[in-house]
Amino acid sequence: GNSVTQMEGPVTLSEEAFLTINCTYTATGYPSLFWYVQYPGEGLQLLLKATKADDKGSNKGFEATYRKETTSFHLEKGSVQVSDSAVYFCAPRGQAGTALIFGKGTTLSVSS
Amino acid sequence: NAGVTQTPKFQVLKTGQSMTLQCAQDMNHNSMYWYRQDPGMGLRLIYYSASEGTTDKGEVPNGYNVSRLNKREFSLRLESAAPSQTSVYFCASRLRELDVNYGYTFGSGTRLTVV
Numbered sequence: 001g002n003s004v005t006q007m008e009g010p011v012t013l014s015e016e017a018f019l020t021i022n023c024t025y026t027a028t029g030y031p032s033l034f035w036y037v038q039y040p041g042e043g044l045q046l047l048l049k050a051t052k053a054d055d056k057g058s059n060k061g062f063e064a065t066y067r068k069e070t071t072s073f074h075l076e077k078g079s080v081q082v083s084d085s086a087v088y089f090c091a092p093r094g095q096a097g098t099a100l101i102f103g104k105g106t107t108l109s110v111s112s
Numbered sequence: 113n114a115g116v117t118q119t120p121k122f123q124v125l126k127t128g129q130s131m132t133l134q135c136a137q138d139m140n141h142n143s144m145y146w147y148r149q150d151p152g153m154g155l156r157l158i159y160y161s162a163s164e165g166t167t168d169k170g171e172v173p174n175g176y177n178v179s180r181l182n183k184r185e186f187s188l189r190l191e192s193a194a195p196s197q198t199s200v201y202f203c204a205s206r207l208r209e210l211d212v213n214y215g216y217t218f219g220s221g222t223r224l225t226v227v
Contacts, residue, residue, distance in 0.1 A: 034215045043116075043202055043218035044155075089154065091215075099145055099170060100216060104154035 002027040006090050006103035013080055013110050021075040021106045023064075023090035032093040033057075033066055033073040034100065039086045047075075047088070080110045114138050118203050118219035125193045125226045133188040133222050135203030143206045144186035145216065146170075146178060148199040155202065161186055193226045200224070 007022040025033070032051045036044040048057035053068035064075045073090060090103040116137045125131055137144065145160040147170075157170030159178040167178050175197060177189045186205075190197060200223050204216040 036215070043220045044204075044216075045218070046215040049215055099157050099160050102147075102155040104152065 002031065002092055002101050004090050004092055004101055004103040006088075006106050008104075008106070010107040010109055013108070015082055015110055015112050016079045017110075019075070019077040019080045019084075019108065021088055021090075021108070023073045023075065023103060025071050025073065025090070025092040027071070027092050030068065033064070034091040034093070035062070035064055035073070035075050036089040036091060036102070037086045038089065038105070044089060080108070082110050082112050084108060085110045116203055116205055116217050116219035118201075118222050120222060121220070122223050123225070125190075125224065127194060127226060129193050130189070130191050131193065132190075133201055133203075133224075134185070135187065135219060136185045137203075137205040137217070138184065139205065139207075139217065140183070141205035141207050141217070142183070144180065145204045145206075146176075146186070146188045147202045147204065148172065149202060149221075150199050158188065158201075190224075193224075195226045198224060198226045 004025045034049045035047040037047045038044045048059040050057040050066035053066055056065045062077045064073050087105045087107050089105045091100045119134045142163045146158040147155040149155050156172045158176050161167045161180040164183045179187045200221050202221050203219040206214055206216050
């Protein structure tokens with residue numbers, strides 16, 4: 001079955017630092033890939049997605065590129081802000097008829 | 113547009129008590145899901161309903177039952193609550209299960225404590 005591995009946190013950065021959160025997956029075929037963000041006390045929100053190899057998803061300054069050769073979908077942001085402090089989840093889409101699989105989440109804490 | 117609405121937001125139960133977590137969506141989505149979130153464990157799928165009239169077990173279904181009451185509503189029931197079911201529960205929906213390019217819309221969660 002499909003599975004996903006995210007880098008463990010917490011990740012602590014200063015404002016304007018560069019962010020990378022690693023995500024690798026195992027899957028049958030070529031699943032769609034998603035990043036979700038969870039702000040304190042809230043539910044998960046879709047941050048970005050990529051539906052095929054070499055696609056780059058982007059939103060709110062975050063980017064992730066679907067790398068088929070390395071089965072990775074690393075999340076990056078060039079300059080983080082305090083408001084980016086949240087938990088980030090990588091989620092590959094399972095096969096048709098199955099639910100999304102979520103990584104364990106990476107907590108990001110940004111200080112000013 | 114409310115999206116996915118979960119009730120209640122907080123609940124404390126005694127061991128052995130029963131309760132139903134409610135979830136409703138107003139986006140005309142076909143597929144609905146229940147996840148639990150625990151520290152260090154991420155989100156784990158409890159049950160899902162690909163379409164009205166169908167339900168399937170997820171990764172951690174033991175101790176839970178679900179009902180897809182209609183297209184809008186998908187409830188999660190704990191028949192005899194245990195401390196191990198202390199968690200934050202999230203309901204989510206998607207337009208169609210076979211739409212591989214679509215993500216989920218999540219509710220804001222129910223924080224359940226079993227003492």
